[in-house]
Amino acid sequence: MREAYIYDAVRTPRGKGKATGTLHEVTSVELAAQVLEALRERNDLDTSKVDDVMLGCVMPIGEQGGDIARIAVLAADYSESVAGAQVDRFCASGLEAVNIAAAKVKSGEADMAIGGGVESMSRVPMLSNGSAWPTDPEIAMKIHFVPQGISADTIATKYGFSRTDVDAFAVQSQQRAAKAWQEGRFKKSIVPVKDQLGQVLLDRDEHMRPDASMQSMASLEPSFKAQGEMMPGFDAVIQQRYPELEKIDHVHTAGNSSGIVDGAAGVLIGTKEMGEALGLKPRARIVGAASIGSEPSIMLTGPEFVTKKLMTKLGMTKKDIDLWELNEAFAAIVLRWVQALDLDMEKVNVNGGAIAMGHPLGATGAMILGTMVDELERADKERALVTLCIGAGMGTATVIERV
16 A cells, blocks of 8 residues: 655635625635645646546535536646546545545555545535435434534533533634734645636635634524424434433534635645655655544534544554644534543644634535644644544544654
């Protein structure tokens, strides 16, 4: 088995995922194409040497449909020999796309590939593509389907996280993201998004609220209380699955949940030999990856189990990992992961996360992996583990090692 090396990782800034957001005027294909263009230009890349482009996209419909990866390849003026495929593993799609690209390199199917993702949540809203999972009564009843916000509140209730706990984590995310921007920790990987005239539209994450405080967080109403408590409500459904919970404590708000944003990311992966032939220097190595299924009603506990699975597979312990990164879908998800694995919070999401900067569904996994490549170099660390919780109960994780 060959090694898969990361040669570069880039991302756009995240724009607010609404009609008033700066990136709303930029199509999904253009967001992805600008990331691909940046990888080519930054590395003086002969694109005919790229075998495949895998892009995560969770709402592959409308302008994001029709295999957006291949269309982005053509829009970016890559060699027409470069193939492309769209990947959907819900919120982990971007990381799954990277893992597939790395697997192609390791197996010999590709000598160089790109993994990444794109999501324009302002142009193609969540749930646009439909799903049997929440709408088919037979499957919904079988798995005790509830919306993710109810699942997050259930995790907070089951594992003892209060409104104060989740708000405090959200404030920390905002503060860490603000500090990371102030110290230029993202400058190596940010690709400013430009308009058709070449003028910069956005060069900084737009969703952040660096002035957030416990007081401002406390003023926000719970986002999922009405869904849970209406008659009949989703609280009753989740309590069928978890009858030990007398009442669901609705603690998640717009302030301690991930933001809806637009964005794209890409990671350039190849063999040592192909890198040498193109004059590229490897920055990190993909050590290993894994995915797992978990209980689908509570749905968001997968990171705990996939982390254990991957570390066992790799023969690693916590001492082997310097940095831990979990997508901040909801505050309680990270708090439960830290609790379950007894992690040091000073090593977890050190540059903030999706609560502060937003979660462009198909791109986030590739974004946070790239952040860890940068942070390993900046902090002179060796290894990082990146993971995400996933709808319908799954987890995906990847370990990278700095070269």
